[in-house]
Amino acid sequence: xxxxxxxxxxxxxxxxxxxxxxxxxxxxxxxxxxxxxxxxxxxxxxxxxxxxxxxxxxxxxxxxxxxxxxxxxxxxxxxxxxxxxxxxxxxxxxxxxxxxxxxxxxxxxxxxxxxxxxxxxxxxxxxxxxxxxxxxxxxxxxxxxxxxxxxxxxxxxxxxxxxxxxxxxxxxxxxxxxxxxxxxxxxxxxxxxxxxxxxxxxxxxxxxxxxxxxxxxxxxxxxxxxxxxxxxxxxxxxxxxxxxxxxxxxxxxxxxxxxxxxxxxxxxxxxxxxxxxxxxxxxxxxxxxxxxxxxxxxxxxxxxxxxxxxxxxxxxxxxxxxxxxxxxxxxxxxxxxxxxxxxxxxxxxxxxxxxxxxxxxxxxxxxxxxxxxxxxxxxxxxxxxxxxxxxxxxxxxxxxxxxxxx
Amino acid sequence: xxxxxxxxxxxxxxxxxxxxxxxxxxxxxxxxxxxxxxxxxxxxxxxxxxxxxxxxxxxxxxxxxxxxxxxxxxxxxxxxxxxxxxxxxxxxxxxxxxxxxxxxxxxxxxxxxxxxxxxxxxxxxxxxxxxxxxxx
Numbered sequence: 001x002x003x004x005x006x007x008x009x010x011x012x013x014x015x016x017x018x019x020x021x022x023x024x025x026x027x028x029x030x031x032x033x034x035x036x037x038x039x040x041x042x043x044x045x046x047x048x049x050x051x052x053x054x055x056x057x058x059x060x061x062x063x064x065x066x067x068x069x070x071x072x073x074x075x076x077x078x079x080x081x082x083x084x085x086x087x088x089x090x091x092x093x094x095x096x097x098x099x100x101x102x103x104x105x106x107x108x109x110x111x112x113x114x115x116x117x118x119x120x121x122x123x124x125x126x127x128x129x130x131x132x133x134x135x136x137x138x139x140x141x142x143x144x145x146x147x148x149x150x151x152x153x154x155x156x157x158x159x160x161x162x163x164x165x166x167x168x169x170x171x172x173x174x175x176x177x178x179x180x181x182x183x184x185x186x187x188x189x190x191x192x193x194x195x196x197x198x199x200x201x202x203x204x205x206x207x208x209x210x211x212x213x214x215x216x217x218x219x220x221x222x223x224x225x226x227x228x229x230x231x232x233x234x235x236x237x238x239x240x241x242x243x244x245x246x247x248x249x250x251x252x253x254x255x256x257x258x259x260x261x262x263x264x265x266x267x268x269x270x271x272x273x274x275x276x277x278x279x280x281x282x283x284x285x286x287x288x289x290x291x292x293x294x295x296x297x298x299x300x301x302x303x304x305x306x307x308x309x310x311x312x313x314x315x316x317x318x319x320x321x322x323x324x325x326x327x328x329x330x331x332x333x334x335x336x337x338x339x340x341x342x343x344x345x346x347x348x349x350x351x352x353x354x355x356x357x358x359x360x361x362x363x364x365x366x367x368x369x370x371x372x373x374x375x376x377x378x379x380x381x382x383x384x385x386x387x388x389x390x391x392x393x394x395x396x397x398x399x400x401x402x403x404x405x406x
Numbered sequence: 407x408x409x410x411x412x413x414x415x416x417x418x419x420x421x422x423x424x425x426x427x428x429x430x431x432x433x434x435x436x437x438x439x440x441x442x443x444x445x446x447x448x449x450x451x452x453x454x455x456x457x458x459x460x461x462x463x464x465x466x467x468x469x470x471x472x473x474x475x476x477x478x479x480x481x482x483x484x485x486x487x488x489x490x491x492x493x494x495x496x497x498x499x500x501x502x503x504x505x506x507x508x509x510x511x512x513x514x515x516x517x518x519x520x521x522x523x524x525x526x527x528x529x530x531x532x533x534x535x536x537x538x539x540x541x542x
Contacts, residue, residue, distance in 0.1 A: 018426055342481075343459055343479055343480035343481065343483075345458045345459045345480045345482070345483065346434075346459075346480050346481050346482045346483075349430065349482055350427065350430055350482075353426040353427055353430065354427075360458065361458055375460075375479070376458070404427075404430070404431065404434060405434065405481055
């Protein structure tokens with residue numbers, strides 16, 4: 001598959017904005033969908049729309065097969081041990097709230113500690129803060145190294161007798177660095193502490209093998225990895241999921257319901273209360289197929305590496321610019337930076353009119369912004385359908401925008 | 407110049423620019439030329455909520471007319487608030503309260519700014535209106 005062939009699967013990339021070709025560099029917020037995903041989505045609505053699991057009729061069977069087929073695909077994509085360890089949610093945020101609530105319900109008590117890193121997305125901070133408030137537990141914060149990476153040694157120093165869980169990001173949506181998750185998990189396990197990994201960005205850029213990482217939970221969103229919006233995944237080791245109470249009560253998650261008491265369905269249904277997003281979840285199949293196919297494509301890997309090298313060097317060499325997340329060996333093509341004397345919002349507005357979609361602001365990571373001492377940053381995040389030519393246009397346009405503003 | 411005449415003038419000034427980047431250049435110039443806003447006035451109660459950048463707005467009443475001063479840490483936003491206060495400064499409370507602020511749509515500011523940004527503009531307008539209606 002050449003880059004041209006890949007791009008041709010994304011009709012939206014031919015869009016013109018303000019008379020200029022669209023250069024979409026906001027992939028960390030949401031990726032575009034390939035035609036196969038759009039077709040699958042449409043096919044489900046048009047051809048097999050029926051509520052899943054319970055009904056015995058033909059359409060329901062089709063819809064159920066599609067939905068459960070997606071579970072098998074996610075299982076193989078993450079190399080989970082069993083399909084029961086894959087829970088569908090509405091997104092990474094819902095996945096992390098589920099763990100914070102259900103795991104916290106059983107395993108976290110007054111005076112216990114939970115560790116998150118300073119670079120977490122709000123979705124991996126706020127649910128834990130809410131848990132701490134409910135239980136009278138304490139949130140401890142793991143700082144990053146100077147280069148933006150999380151350090152196993154530093155984490156080890158923060159673990160205590162009272163640590164009940166560690167929640168960290170695989171790749172920060174601001175810093176764009178692949179954290180040494182395997183090593184981080186290992187130091188936690190030595191202390192008998194489970195680890196939740198926020199994989200919202202990680203799953204997009206890295207091949208994830210949950211058995212190899214040995215993490216206890218891994219959460220990601222479908223829409224950032226080319227699937228339909230409103231889809232999400234929680235991987236959890238069976239021993240934890242079995243021990244956790246349901247998050248929400250309702251249809252499908254029960255075994256028997258009596259006013260004298262209700263028993264719950266086995267995994268994974270225990271965590272899938274109510275009507276599931278059955279028109280969208282099966283789009284994970286073509287989406288993950290696409291993600292895997294492009295990952296194995298040398299032309300894509302070469303182009304991504306060229307983009308990474310070009311943009312990294314351009315940003316590092318410009319004295320007006322401060323790039324955050326500089327550890328080159330761990331870097332993915334996701335760049336957040338500040339420009340001296342220039343507001344990120346002004347840059348984003350001008351770049352928009354040049355056809356370039358970037359993100360400005362706090363990127364749902366206010367604690368990290370405070371830690372870095374900035375009010376916000378500009379972020380450009382690339383996907384496998386982006387080209388080196390686009391990267392060059394971005395850098396040239398950025399330069400032009402900066403000159404307009406200073 | 408009456409409020410209507412001033413609005414017409416702004417609409418004509420903006421119509422000179424076909425290109426968005428030129429409109430931004432113009433707003434940047436307006437932002438840069440805005441009268442300095444004292445640091446001690448950058449207080450929480452003068453901060454307009456709902457903008458991605460920080461915008462401060464203050465009003466003073468003299469001889470029955472409101473005079474606005476403002477600042478922002480983003481220059482295009484500063485240009486926009488500068489434009490707004492150049493239209494509404496020196497007007498009576500009644501004039502401002504009765505105005506529909508429709509001219510911002512006519513110069514294309516509202517639609518062509520991103521939703522967060524448009525919200526910022528709406529917040530700026532609402533704050534000007536509120537200051538006219540209630541005072542601080």
